[in-house]
Amino acid sequence: MTTIDEGIGSARSSGPSVQDLLAADTRRVPESLKDHSYVPQGSADIPKVRYTSNDFAALENEYLWTRTWQMACTVDELIQPGDHVVYDVADQSVLVTRTKDGSIRAYHNSCLHRGTKLRTESGRVASFRCPFHGWRWDLDGQLTELPAEWDFPQVWNQPESCLPQAQVAEWAGFVFVNLDPDAPSFETVAAKLIEHFGRDFQMEKRYKAFHAVKEVPANWKVCMEAFAEGYHVIATHPQILEFAGDANSEYSIWEDSPYVTRFVNGFGVKSPHLGPLSEQQIADAYLQFSARAIRGSVEVPDGRTAREVVAELFRTMMGQSLAVNLSEVSDSEILDAHLYHLFPAFAPWAGVGQSLTYRWRPGPTADTCYMDVLRMLPVPDGQERPEPAPMQVLRLEQSWREAQGMGGLADVFEQDMENLPKVQLGLKMTAKRAKKGVSMGLYQEARMRLIHRHIDRFIREGLVADGRDVSELEPFLVPEG
Ligand code: FES
Numbered sequence: 001m002t003t004i005d006e007g008i009g010s011a012r013s014s015g016p017s018v019q020d021l022l023a024a025d026t027r028r029v030p031e032s033l034k035d036h037s038y039v040p041q042g043s044a045d046i047p048k049v050r051y052t053s054n055d056f057a058a059l060e061n062e063y064l065w066t067r068t069w070q071m072a073c074t075v076d077e078l079i080q081p082g083d084h085v086v087y088d089v090a091d092q093s094v095l096v097t098r099t100k101d102g103s104i105r106a107y108h109n110s111c112l113h114r115g116t117k118l119r120t121e122s123g124r125v126a127s128f129r130c131p132f133h134g135w136r137w138d139l140d141g142q143l144t145e146l147p148a149e150w151d152f153p154q155v156w157n158q159p160e161s162c163l164p165q166a167q168v169a170e171w172a173g174f175v176f177v178n179l180d181p182d183a184p185s186f187e188t189v190a191a192k193l194i195e196h197f198g199r200d201f202q203m204e205k206r207y208k209a210f211h212a213v214k215e216v217p218a219n220w221k222v223c224m225e226a227f228a229e230g231y232h233v234i235a236t237h238p239q240i241l242e243f244a245g246d247a248n249s250e251y252s253i254w255e256d257s258p259y260v261t262r263f264v265n266g267f268g269v270k271s272p273h274l275g276p277l278s279e280q281q282i283a284d285a286y287l288q289f290s291a292r293a294i295r296g297s298v299e300v301p302d303g304r305t306a307r308e309v310v311a312e313l314f315r316t317m318m319g320q321s322l323a324v325n326l327s328e329v330s331d332s333e334i335l336d337a338h339l340y341h342l343f344p345a346f347a348p349w350a351g352v353g354q355s356l357t358y359r360w361r362p363g364p365t366a367d368t369c370y371m372d373v374l375r376m377l378p379v380p381d382g383q384e385r386p387e388p389a390p391m392q393v394l395r396l397e398q399s400w401r402e403a404q405g406m407g408g409l410a411d412v413f414e415q416d417m418e419n420l421p422k423v424q425l426g427l428k429m430t431a432k433r434a435k436k437g438v439s440m441g442l443y444q445e446a447r448m449r450l451i452h453r454h455i456d457r458f459i460r461e462g463l464v465a466d467g468r469d470v471s472e473l474e475p476f477l478v479p480e481g
Pocket residue numbers: 111112113114115116130131132133134135
């Protein structure tokens with residue numbers, strides 16, 4: 001049964017809301033999880049060509065990826081001076097490094113002689129030397145060596161010979177970069193993320209225990225959107241319906257921090273798509289699915305819920321395996337998926353149950369992208385921070401199952417991955433009688449609508465600033481309303 005009332009996106013599924021689950025939690029629930037909000041994003045179809053056109057991808061490459069805050073690496077990867085990470089996105093490459101005075105800087109990764117990419121791989125160096133003719137910059141970005149400098153008086157010892165810098169921000173153990181020197185600060189753009197994680201989620205006390213990146217045969221927005229809602233669970237992951245409140249997921253958009261959104265899917269409750277199940281049946285199904293369960297069953301006593309019993313079991317097991325004290329951590333943080341999103345393409349989970357973080361970047365054409373999956377685990381109590389896990393690279397034809405340490409999550413990811421090339425192919429059908437747009441849910445998919453509108457705004461502003469014709473954007477624009 002669905003309740004319908006006036007107002008775009010105000011209808012909700014039957015069954016307990018995420019806020020109902022929080023109200024029944026056996027522990028104190030973080031204030032941040034109670035902070036939820038929805039802002040209607042209209043009902044217009046989103047043009048399919050936004051996902052398939054190389055012209056639109058070129059506009060995104062020029063005006064989105066060069067002007068937004070993106071997660072380049074973790075602070076742990078830049079411990080010693082000269083440690084550096086190469087962050088490639090669209091046509092851009094940024095060299096993020098630790099300098100001798102301990103600060104982090106991000107340089108344009110392109111030689112000031114004839115443009116050669118200075119570093120193609122991350123690592124540790126004493127200076128950045130171009131492989132082509134040997135121009136050399138120190139870690140502070142000063143040009144310190146130029147073979148046959150007598151032939152380059154216009155460069156040697158000139159102020160413009162420093163490597164150009166990108167903006168850098170450190171947040172919660174991550175390093176973010178922005179190639180636009182005039183972009184608003186990270187603190188402005190990520191306000192809600194900073195507020196919530198700063199108060200409740202302690203991301204800085206976690207370390208990167210797993211990292212894999214895979215090339216995916218779909219547009220970056222197709223891939224990102226596949227991880228942005230619980231709506232696909234009924235068809236794509238039916239094996240979890242008995243213990244996932246998929247259609248009762250909560251989607252937040254905050255008026256005062258429009259670049260941060262959140263999706264929360266409650267677990268340990270049955271899907272509203274299913275008929276009645278006992279609390280015992282829900283708990284049994286959950287444990288059967290979960291790799292965490294050593295024994296196959298747990299008893300749900302009368303008057304208690306599957307959610308609280310399974311949370312208690314996971315709290316104990318996870319606390320032992322992670323070597324951290326979780327005794328006061330809420331059921332929600334143990335069980336649920338709380339996926340935050342910072343525009344354009346960074347998505348950290350709060351909570352300790354999964355501890356994932358995602359990142360998306362465009363591929364060489366509109367039809368491919370790269371998705372990074374990180375697992376950010378709590379540093380074990382009383383121990384040194386473990387070393388960050390190295391990045392595993394999976395090619396287009398490889399499976400997430402080939403990533404070492406991904407565990408049972410890889411199977412769920414592969415279910416998601418199976419859809420993506422089909423989506424990309426179907427989106428290309430724009431012949432005369434084909435539907436020209438995609439019709440998103442007014443509530444469950446509202447965050448995607450918002451993201452599309454942000455993209456349009458970045459491109460339009462970029463075109464205007466460059467004196468270009470904004471009608472270039474016209475065929476792709478998300479209509480008003
Ligand atoms: S292109 Fe870098 S030194 Fe010549």
